[in-house]
Amino acid sequence: MxxxxxxxxxxxxxxxxxxxxxxxxxxxxxxxxxxxxxxxxxxxxxxxxxxxxxxxxxxxxxxxxxxxxxxxxxxxxxxxxxxxxxxxxxxxxxxxxxxxxxxxxxxxxxxxxxxxxxxxxxxxxxxxxxxxxxxxxxxxxxxxxxxxxxxxxxxxxxxxxxxxxxxxxxxxxxxxxxxxxxxxxxxxxxxxxxxxxxxxxxxxxxxxxxxxxEKDSDFDRFEPYDNVEIQIHAMDLDKSATGWAAVIPSIIEKRMKLRVMPPLTPQEVWGASKIRGDVVIVEKFTANGYQPNEIQLIKAYPAPDPREGA
Structure with missing residues (x-):
């Protein structure tokens, strides 16, 4: 000792x-x-x-x-x-x-x-x-x-x-x-x-x-992930109250609210059911530990040209 x-x-x-x-x-x-x-x-x-x-x-x-x-x-x-x-x-x-x-x-x-x-x-x-x-x-x-x-x-x-x-x-x-x-x-x-x-x-x-x-929100965490696949399950620009929902299979299967962060705009990903992008997972501080709550889409990558490799 x-x-x-x-x-x-x-x-x-x-x-x-x-x-x-x-x-x-x-x-x-x-x-x-x-x-x-x-x-x-x-x-x-x-x-x-x-x-x-x-x-x-x-x-x-x-x-x-x-x-x-x-x-x-x-x-x-x-x-x-x-x-x-x-x-x-x-x-x-x-x-x-x-x-x-x-x-x-x-x-x-x-x-x-x-x-x-x-x-x-x-x-x-x-x-x-x-x-x-x-x-x-x-x-x-x-x-x-x-x-x-x-x-x-x-x-x-x-x-x-x-x-x-x-x-x-x-x-x-x-x-x-x-x-x-x-x-x-x-x-x-x-x-x-x-x-x-x-x-x-x-x-x-x-x-x-x-x-x-201090509020519980003062301890929320924001975890960044680069170039991940995002599966968009609901897209309706008229549903401003509920927004969009998405799943990121490589991180978590839970369906979460998807928020498009400026300067990215919803129009840039409109119509796609699957995209790749940089995201931040918002983890809410709760009495039961951290719970994933929201996906923030920071960057969307261009979809590959389907003609390539044809």
Whole structure:
């Protein structure tokens, strides 16, 4: 059984004294998000088992800027047949600075979880899967994790998606990712540093406020799929109240409402019973978990010319 302690610092470039309520929100969110990140470690480093973890406040300065300095303590073990190989890799990642911005790989993993959550939060507000600075930051961090593990970026994304496939886990990561930025949001979108990595004002501005009364729709998910077959089962432009219905056999057999998203127009797919296109599946947050609810058609591909190959 091995023990390691790692630093983590968060500095908000706020002006004046930050309200205690916002400091508490941020501290609680940091603790929850860090533990979610630590739960991913065994999937990144097979054979590693974290038996205990804790986040302790080393220093807290409420004056401008707001500074939160932490010590993260981990107790972990390895499978017996990996005791020689894995500890060297773990020690390298835990003890060595990752580039110019991060003290340890744990900070990178923590930030990956944070921006996974804020990316989902932005989609839920916009009601569509969209590009955002949070998602760009998430992609960058995934690539950095891949460079310091035995996993590819795609494998890391699958691990993270599996971790947050549960609706309660997703709700927790979205809610706390927003709360982490509470001091910045209430400080006119003030930038912040996590270790030495700057999170700019532009990034903070996109992130929704953490509301006291969050609705279930604040946690809806928007999952994109490219170039899939869409079977249109009902098409009637006069039925504006009910819209169109469709099935995507490769994803789900459930018949769902089909919504054509601008700049695409209904006329571009009118009359077709089967098309290929890029879609987003809207998954509604419910008491029984996530339920697919709607297909958003983002792009339609031209139908092949039947004369080709004749």
């Amino acid at each position: 091995l023990t390691t302690k790692m630093p983590l610092s968060i500095i908000y470039e706020t002006e004046g004294v930050t309200p205690v309520s916002e400091v508490i929100n941020a501290l609680t969110a940091t603790d929850i998000l860090l533990k979610q990140a630590i739960e991913l470690l065994p999937s990144l480093y097979e054979g590693l088992e974290v038996t205990e973890c804790s986040l302790n406040v080393l220093s807290l300065t409420q004056q401008s800027p707001l500074k939160e300095l932490f010590i993260v303590s981990l107790i972990y073990t390895f499978q017996e047949d990996l005791e020689r190989e894995i500890p060297k890799l773990i020690e390298t990642c835990f003890k060595t600075e990752i580039g110019e911005d991060y003290d340890t790989i744990l900070t990178v993993l923590f930030m990956t979880v944070v921006f996974y959550g804020t990316g989902l939060a932005i989609d839920a507000i916009k009601r569509v899967s969209s590009s955002s600075l949070s998602k760009a930051k998430y992609e960058e961090l995934v690539r950095l994790l891949a460079a310091h593990s035995h996993k590819t970026p795609d494998e890391i994304k699958k691990i993270i998606n599996a971790k947050f496939s549960n609706s309660n886990a997703t709700k927790k990561v979205i809610s706390n990712a927003k709360k982490l930025f509470s001091p910045s949001k209430h400080g006119n979108d003030a930038p912040l540093h996590i270790d030495r990595a700057l999170i700019s004002e532009d990034v903070v501005r996109e992130i929704p406020f953490a509301g006291d009364r």
